[in-house]
Amino acid sequence: xxxxxxxxxxxxxxxxxxxxxxxxxxxxxxxxxxxxxxxxxxxxxxxxxxxxxxxxxxxxxxxxxxxxxxxxxxxxxxxxxxxxxxxxxxxxxxxxxxxxxxxxxxxxxxxxxxxxxxxxxxxxxxxxxxxxxxxxxxxxxxx
Numbered sequence: 001x002x003x004x005x006x007x008x009x010x011x012x013x014x015x016x017x018x019x020x021x022x023x024x025x026x027x028x029x030x031x032x033x034x035x036x037x038x039x040x041x042x043x044x045x046x047x048x049x050x051x052x053x054x055x056x057x058x059x060x061x062x063x064x065x066x067x068x069x070x071x072x073x074x075x076x077x078x079x080x081x082x083x084x085x086x087x088x089x090x091x092x093x094x095x096x097x098x099x100x101x102x103x104x105x106x107x108x109x110x111x112x113x114x115x116x117x118x119x120x121x122x123x124x125x126x127x128x129x130x131x132x133x134x135x136x137x138x139x140x141x142x143x
Contacts, residue, residue, distance in 0.1 A: 032071065042092045
């Protein structure tokens with residue numbers, strides 16, 4: 001799936017070379033499905049920095065059960081440690097600090113609703129979150 005995203009980005013970069021009116025921007029919406037992996041996205045963005053005129057790290061608020069602000073405390077603690085020590089490009093340090101502040105500023109839950117909603121998505125999509133995102137699944141104790 002990521003390979004398809006990269007192929008599409010290559011096509012847009014090619015179009016940008018031909019058409020001066022095209023600008024490429026990234027808006028990454030941070031949520032429970034990608035928070036554990038945004039350091040990898042930051043590294044990819046840094047390798048492709050010349051491709052984008054603007055990058056915005058958007059933090060999802062609703063649906064509240066998928067918001068990083070409502071994660072269980074133990075997940076927030078582990079994610080804070082991960083994000084603040086990840087070897088990310090310096091240009092993203094401020095953004096990551098802002099994301100961590102947002103996460104830790106929210107009212108934590110026990111994760112019951114989150115796991116129930118993920119389980120529902122797994123059934124509807126015929127997927128397995130624990131297989132696709134094992135690190136995050138472990139943090140929220142999703143099996």
